[in-house]
Amino acid sequence: MKLYYKKPANAWEETLPIGNGRLGGMIWGGIETERIGLNEESLWSGYYHDKNNHSAFPFLKEARELIHAEEYVKAEELIRASMLGEYNESYLPLGDLNLQFEHTGKVTGYKRILDLGNSLAQITYDVDDCHYSREYFSSYPANAIIIRLACSSKALSFTASFCSQLSHETISHDTSLLIRGKCPEHLDPSYVNCNASPLIQGDRGMAFTAKLELLACDGAVCCENGYLAVKEASEVVLAFHAVKSPVLAKDYEYLKQSHIMDYRKIYDKVELHLGEQLDLPTDERLARLRQGEKDNGLYALYFQYGRYLLICSSRAGSLPSNLQGIWSWELRAPWSSNWTTNINTQMNYWPAQSCNLTECLDPYFDFLKKLCEEGHKTAAIHYNCRGFVHHHNADYWCSTNPTGLAYGSNKGEGICATWSFWPMGGAWLVSELFRHYEYNLDKDFLKDTAYPLLREASLFLIDWTYLHKGQYVTCPSTSPENRFLTEEGSTSCVSMSSTLDITLIREVFGDFKKTCEILLIEDEILTPINERLKLLPPFQTGSKGQLMEWYKEFQENEPGHRHVSHLYGLFPSEYFADSPELIEASRISLEERLKHGGGHTGWSCAWIINLYAILEDSEKAYQFLKTLLTRSTYDNLWDAHPPFQIDGNLGGTAGIANMLVQDRNGALKLLPALPKEFQEGYVKGLRIKNGKTIDISWINGKLDTYTIY
Secondary structure (H helix, E strand, O other): OEEEEOOOOOOHHHOEEEEOOOEEEEEOOOOOEEEEEEEEOOOEOOOOOOOOOOOOHHHHHHHHHHHHOOOHHHHHHHHHHHOOOEOOOOEOOOEEEEEEEOOOOOEEEEEEEEEOOOOEEEEEEEEOOEEEEEEEEEEOOOOEEEEEEEEOOOOEEEEEEEEOOOEEEEEEEOOEEEEEEEOOOEEOOOOOOOOOOOEEOOOOOOEEEEEEEEEEEOOEEEEEOOEEEEEEEOEEEEEEEEOOOOOOOOOHHHHHHHHHHHHHHHHOOOEEEOOOOOOOOHHHHHHHHHOOOOOHHHHHHHHHHHHHHHHHHOOOOOOOOEOOEOOOOOOOOHHHHOEEOOOHHHHHOHHHHHOOOHHHHHHHHHHHHHHHHHHHHHHHHHHOOOOOOOOOEEOOOOOOOOOOEOOOOOOOOOOOHHHHOOOOHHHHHOHHHHHHHHHHOOHHHHHHHHHHHHHHHHHHHHHHOEEEOOEEEOOOEOOOOOOEEOOOOOEEOOEOOOHHHHHHHHHHHHHHHHHHHHHOOOOOOHHHHHHHHHHOOOOOEOOOOOEOOOOOOOEEOOOOOOOOHHHOOOOOOOOOOOOHHHHHHHHHHHHHHHHOOOOOOHHHHHHHHHHHHHOOOHHHHHHHHHHHHHHOEOOOOOEEOOOEOOHHHHHHHHHHHHHHEEEEOOEEEEOOOOOOOOOOEEEEEEEEOOOEEEEEEEEOOEEEEEEEO
């Protein structure tokens, strides 16, 4: 499985990404000037400090009273003015490694390749009678990016240098370049424009170091004035590392084989065949697909590319995959390239279980533990609740407060409460805990990780819900990033007991109860949990038979909204699996969204693939899979929100897996949404529950054989 091109990248969205979980590179493949965009996962603006709003809690009672009186606009205004905290900080690009080559002749035979099977990027071309090759990989065992430059004769000459948007200096030392830098102590998100200078350098930002080392060279070397120059070589091996110490051997083949062996232990567990891999450049294959040509092999390539991206951006000891995985080049990246936890972070990990990428989940669980620690403070300060709460954004510093305040401001602007005031992020994040147990049957994980985190999430939900007219409600309540029309014709985002709130609460309480049952724990909080489960508001259908998004049938402000949060119980949750009525109401809701242009962003389109796969509508699942590739995919196969967000890639990979096998609520379904376009094929190594793996083959659109092991 390879991505292949006949020309260098002309934009960041055409570069070839490599990564080892924490250290990422984006390779342009230029002939005379090679540019490698570099990222290190821990480089963020800011410093650790309390971003909670210590004045928020006294306004909660008034906000609830306004909502009970159906004064939704006033309630939103109160929340915006008095109940939000500071915005997150931003993920930062480390910088660029530039290689300036001395080429004077005619260039022929250019190829740029990303080898998914071995996690290698390769560039080859000829200049006159000389054959040049470059090979790049980001090694997890070595904790470094390794670069091999070669020429068929001793004609390889180049100069290496480093540049960055961050404050830094480059020091030449023997045969290496040492980079010392400092991140800014604050950087406004790109969508905040209230300050004359969005960047504050200060002295409280994190310091960092990086290094480019020459491991091998058979030519002349000169290193001075921030440049590393090589003359008349046939082979050069470089290593780039940052922040953490590398484990470098001098032998290139040893480094390469160690990297490949480590990577393939994860990648090789799944194989998917949907058709031949055409011997055409990937950008041409995408163009042909957009023109209506058939290329089933491209869908399999896309599937494995998603697995590749998660392996490269989420390994044990790293941070979890963020909005752009680890690959970001803008100082003020879109949405700060943070962890957006009202769908996007969770979607990044949808393929982790089913697509045999369990090793990639360690960073997710580790980060969740840190959010729980900070979320204790936010729950107490903002809501006077026990347990932990998290809202819709997280950064390196694990801020859990509802965001919305620009630096130096004391109130939010515009409709920021629409996304920021959503105290259910923690409830969604913990959904992966019991699912992990179901797939792996690891009782130690259930006892040591799942139980304490589910308990803290449950404690918050116990305290957050309260009795109102005979029901336990959530209030204020939003449905992520969506707004409704009030009877007066205004818009608002806050009401009470959104469908997503109620589904998440039922799921968290249910997962906690099952956990206690398996571990034989008689926990004292089971009593208030059971009381609330009996009196939570029921799910409701509206005038069109659709599943309602809010506690009453408000008129849609944006009928084609990209979020379909009220369908969470259909997928990714299994909560609706035994209810034909709720499944049908979800289908009607989905179709209503799509009638008005829903699914217009990459990740939203990926969510729709999964929803139709669960509905066993194979042709619509295929329709949106094709839409994802033809409308929301860049030439390097990155997902286009737009701009680039990795969640669409990973959600799309999960969608393909759900078309082939589903193990939900005790029912195993083989080829539940196999489209007629995929007449023949096979898949090996997909995961199902109870620690099992499955291989499936099909002929003429019908199941041929399957093996469970």
